[in-house]
Amino acid sequence: MIEHFWLIVLGLSLLAGILSGVPVMLVLAGVPVLVAFVAAGFGAFDLSFLQAYPQRAFGVMSNSLLVAVPLFVLMGVMLERSRVAERMLMQVGRVLGGTPRALALAVLLVSTLIAASTGIIGATIVMLGMISLPAMRRVGVPDETASGLICAAGTLGQIIPPSIVLILLGDQVANAYLEAQQQAGNFAPDAVTVGDLFAGSLLPGLVLVALYGVFIFFRLSNIPAHTEADTAPSNWWDVAREVLPPILLILAVLGSILTGVATPTEAAAIGVAGTLLITAARVSAAGDEDALPGGTHAHAPEQRRTAGWLRHVMTATGAVGFALVALRLTGVGRVDLSAAQVGLSLGSMLAIALTGLLVAGLVVAVVVLTRAGIFGAAIGRAVQTSAMIFGIVLAASMLSLVFRGFGGDDWVREVLTGLPGDHRTMLVFTLLVIFLMGFILEFVEIVFIVVPLVGPILLQDVDPVWFAVLVALNLQTSFLTPPFGFALFYYRSAAPADIRTGTIYRAIIPFVLIQIVTLGIVFLWPPLATWLPSVLFG
Incomplete structure (x- = not known):
């Protein structure tokens, strides 16, 4: 049991830190470093282990798979708001x-x-x-x-x-x-x-x-x-x-x-795009309902026309997105880069045109949600949640490093x-x-x-x-x-x-x-x- 003394100290210190109410991210990062320095004073820990941490942190932040996390968070926050x-x-x-x-x-x-x-x-x-x-x-x-x-x-x-x-x-x-x-x-x-x-x-x-x-x-x-x-x-x-x-x-x-059409990160981007269209259409529908007879708006007919136009734009943009997925599944619309020059077929030009329409529709959706006060608030909430997740990931990486050092x-x-x-x-x-x-x-x-x-x-x-x-x-x-x-x-x-x-x-x-x-x-x-x-x- 003596040879695992510092592991026991590390475990008890982590438990005390968590129960103290200090944010978990700070506990997971701070307690292992503190215990490591104390143990190093007794010759029980080699501080050179900590030199590997920057490389670990860089590996986490450059992991393309983890890009999907904030995208899925943003997707959920927008649907909720x-x-x-x-x-x-x-x-x-x-x-x-x-x-x-x-x-x-x-x-x-x-x-x-x-x-x-x-x-x-x-x-x-x-x-x-x-x-x-x-x-x-x-x-x-x-x-x-x-x-x-x-x-x-x-x-x-x-x-x-x-x-x-x-x-x-x-x-x-x-x-x-x-x-x-x-x-x-x-x-x-x-x-x-x-x-x-x-x-x-x-x-x-x-x-x-x-x-x-x-x-x-x-x-x-x-x-x-x-x-x-x-x-x-x-x-x-x-x-x-x-x-x-x-x-x-x-x-x-x-x-x-x-x-197999998309990776999880690409699928998360698809989800965010779809969420933008759904929420923008929902906001437009809400505006239309508010303008129905009995509402308080002075220009109800004009607002109904605007809301109806926006819903049609969102629906059409969604149809464009599904058309692009269909082109991808059938293999039509790929740009040929195998030769020295770019080869554009009829299908690839169609895909480029549809992509332009999709981007335009998404821009309209962002404008609608920004005016409704949803997009900015959702971005802020998603950034806060994602920062908490990645903070814990980086802190846990430090804990794992010190644990291995012991x-x-x-x-x-x-x-x-x-x-x-x-x-x-x-x-x-x-x-x-x-x-x-x-x-x-x-x-x-x-x-x-x-x-x-x-x-x-x-x-x-x-x-x-x-x-x-x-x-x-x-x-x-x-x-x-x-x-x-x-x-x-x-x-x-x-x-x-x-x-x-x-x-x-x-x-x-x-x-x-x-x-x-x-x-x-x-x-x-x-x-x-x-x-x-x-x-x-x-």
Whole structure:
């Protein structure tokens, strides 16, 4: 135990720093440096290890894959601020509402769509708490069930792609898998991509949603409605107008990745472009509705014409975008650069013209959203969130470096290889550690602390996609487990005062158990995670 004294000091110091309330980013970066300098004074740490940090930081910031993170964040923030997700929930709730069970299942359905289009936990949970909670209480859904459903459904964006968790996890798993295979003597392994993880997590994510639905179905089967839900007239056109655009956005982003048309970073750019068009069209529609008879605008007819023109522009621009994707899929429209001169075919000139129209439409969308006060606020929020994520990534890199300087990687290897059984025993132990860490750490810290340590050992025998999906499902619980489950914090801020904190904590217990059951299903049946990537990518 003496030889690991400084590792124990490092661990206890990190725990004390986190519990002190100091921002996690500062704890992860500052505590390891402080412990390293103190240990160096006793001759227990070689400070030359720290010289590798600038290169590590540069490697993080020059990683093209991580460019997708701020783009997906911006995509989610714009959808939240334009109230697209909120209106989608209201429309579906009106159609399916009327009984406690129907309304709760409608919330779960819409949450799944929101998860695949935004992935921003805080915004999703606050929105669900403000919009769906009063409706569920009115029809008789118990506070405990409603609270648990909102907290659990609001975190689906972390396992249903496109997900920021999967992007960060994919980068670390790819590096760990390469190192593991090189240690095993395979110097040309197949690369692990974020597209593999997106495909691998899709079916497990839907299984999780299905189990949530089964629980809600039976939990509310015998509860009569207290009052009728909001069943104001809502024809199918109203529903389609609110639901179809996010579904098309999901298909554009996920489809471009899974069909190989775009990389995750390029798909994130596609998602931002689609989000600009959807939110601009939504703002235009809102302006048109405000100008209807009975409104307060003096020039209502003129405003209706302007709003209608803008909606047509956004729709046409979206059609142009899909036309460009179709050209890419068919191979038409590529510019021939193989010869000494640029060769322009009819298809490539068409693609260039369509690209010009797309850029023009996006410029109009940015102008509309800027005038509405949405674009600037969304950019600011996305920059703030992205800076927090990358700050934690850089801080975790420092922690990992100091941990290795104390010989922590050798200690982890000794612990894992000393366990009885095979690699599955190591995997179960790792998942248990991640689950316990989820009580006090965020997913970003866990990904950048645990995966680089255990990945090079486990991934010599474990399928990397299966491993990544299991870790992602495990990290899902970290948002719901007290005392630092962020979903609980967000919901507490949106829930009325008469719903006590103890009620919220009890409410998430069945949903955490469902997450663990889903994790067990994927652990016992790996093809659930590996089949779709093998079909799509071979």
